[in-house]
Amino acid sequence: MICDFHTHSNVSDGSLSPRELVESAGREGVQVLALTDHDDVSGVPIAREVGRGLGIEILSGVEISVSEDDGARQMHVLGLGFDPDHPALVDSLSRIRMRREARVREMLSRLADAGVELPAESLETCGAVGRPHVARALVAAGACTSIQDAFVRYLRRGRPGYVPSAGVPARTAIELIQAAGGIACLAHPPLSAGVDQPGGLETFVERLVRLGLDGLEVWHPGHRSSQTKKLRRLARQFDLVQTGGSDFHGDVKPDIRLGRGRGGLKVGSAVYRAICARIRTRAQSGD
Ligand code: AMP
Ligand code: ZN
Ligand code: FE
Ligand code: FE
Numbered sequence: 001m002i003c004d005f006h007t008h009s010n011v012s013d014g015s016l017s018p019r020e021l022v023e024s025a026g027r028e029g030v031q032v033l034a035l036t037d038h039d040d041v042s043g044v045p046i047a048r049e050v051g052r053g054l055g056i057e058i059l060s061g062v063e064i065s066v067s068e069d070d071g072a073r074q075m076h077v078l079g080l081g082f083d084p085d086h087p088a089l090v091d092s093l094s095r096i097r098m099r100r101e102a103r104v105r106e107m108l109s110r111l112a113d114a115g116v117e118l119p120a121e122s123l124e125t126c127g128a129v130g131r132p133h134v135a136r137a138l139v140a141a142g143a144c145t146s147i148q149d150a151f152v153r154y155l156r157r158g159r160p161g162y163v164p165s166a167g168v169p170a171r172t173a174i175e176l177i178q179a180a181g182g183i184a185c186l187a188h189p190p191l192s193a194g195v196d197q198p199g200g201l202e203t204f205v206e207r208l209v210r211l212g213l214d215g216l217e218v219w220h221p222g223h224r225s226s227q228t229k230k231l232r233r234l235a236r237q238f239d240l241v242q243t244g245g246s247d248f249h250g251d252v253k254p255d256i257r258l259g260r261g262r263g264g265l266k267v268g269s270a271v272y273r274a275i276c277a278r279i280r281t282r283a284q285s286g287d
Contacts, residue, residue, distance in 0.1 A: 001269040003032040005059065005080060006187065006217065006245025008252075010124075011043035013132035015250030018043035021258075022058065023048040030259040032272050034080055034245065036061035037210060039096040040127035041084040059275075060084045063187055064173040065096060067250075071164030073194035075186060078243070079171040081279035082182025089180040092168070097128050099166035104129050105156075114160035118141050131155045132252050146251055157193070163219040171211045178212060183278050184213035185243050188196045190227050202234060209238045214278055219271075221245025221261035241278040244271060 008014035009021045016024060018035060025033045033056055035047045051058035062079045108118050113132075122137040123129060135150035144150040154161040161215045167173075174184040186208055189195065195204045205216065217233040219242075225234065235242045244267040249256045255262055 001029045001032070001272065002028070002135055003267045003272050004030050004079060004245045004248070004259045004265075005032075005034040005061070005243045005267065005271075005275065006036050006063070006220065007033060007061075007248045007258065008037055008063075008250075009035060009043045009047075010126055010250075011040050012037035012126065012128040013130050013249060013252060014214050015252060017045040019050050021248075021250075022047050022054065022056060025258050026054040026056055028166065028258045028260070029281055031054065032057040032059065033258075034059040034061035034078075036063045036078055036080075036245070038063050038076075038128045038130060039093050039100065039182070041090065041093065042127055044084040052286050060182070062089075062093070064093075064177070065100075065165045065167030065174050066170045067165045067167035067195075068169055071193070073192070074165050074167065075170065075194075076188065077170065077194035078185045078187045078215075079173075079177035079182045080185065080275060081282075082180035082227055084180075085114055086180035089176050092172070092176050096166060096168060100129050101164045104134060104199070107161050107196070110163065111138075111154060111161045111191070115162075116154070118139075118143075130251070134161065134254075169280070173185070174208070178214075178282060180281075181283055183275070184212070184242065185213035185217055186213060187215060187217045188220045188222050188247070189221075189231060191222055200255070201230065205234050205238065205240075207221075209240070213240065214282070215241035215243050215275070217244060218242040219261075219265055219267055220247060221256055221265060222247070232267055241274050242271060243267075243275060 138144040138150040177184040
């Protein structure tokens, strides 16, 4: 069985629509898929509908931006298996998206100060706007040769167009997902900002466990095999469910395939069963 619990559509910063994404997953032989757009769940109903037609199991998903200590600590929290119509979740995500829009306006103003003028109209509108949209606009304007070039020269932390993420505290992200009946997992833990603080990954994860974290993303194309091993050990130590996915974005990351990542990703039925069991436990505990 091929599963993928981390994917993005053009509701956030991927290039395929939710329908195209699920159809593409079908062609790749993916049987269970979570659509996990950044700070937006509006693609979930259509993904489910298309999935029903193709016999693909669709799990509701979201990747919530977390930012703490003025951006010194930043991470992505993946929610899986929640009610996508839950009012508090829908409302909070819409407020995060408004902050994303303000952040992108600030990025455009900083880029202008650095000598690169991008008209606001050059950004494709979508649910959750972010750096990949600015990167595409930089390429379209001829200021950069590729998305990668745009990140390296302008959009990474420390570069002239960088503005810290528009996220919520980790506690809020975890509570919102759980209140909507889902489980909260730390996405690609080693890629979080602030994990290199004293104590490293272990201390970082331990704090989130105290806030109620349910799981860790163990399999991700950005993880080295030594990191995956360490994450599996941490998951066992803290009784966390282990998840994984490709973080597919379509042509934003052209080397990543659904269900396969860069080729070595293997997320199968045992992972799916463990995730479902944890979602059921959450639902029974009623918080
Ligand atoms: P944002 O949430 O606006 O900060 O944008 C973060 C997103 O940008 C990530 O989810 C990735 O999809 C994308 N991203 C980050 N770094 C790079 C990079 N070096 N090249 C391409 N995409 C990137
Ligand atoms: Zn993204
Ligand atoms: Fe992420
Ligand atoms: Fe992602």
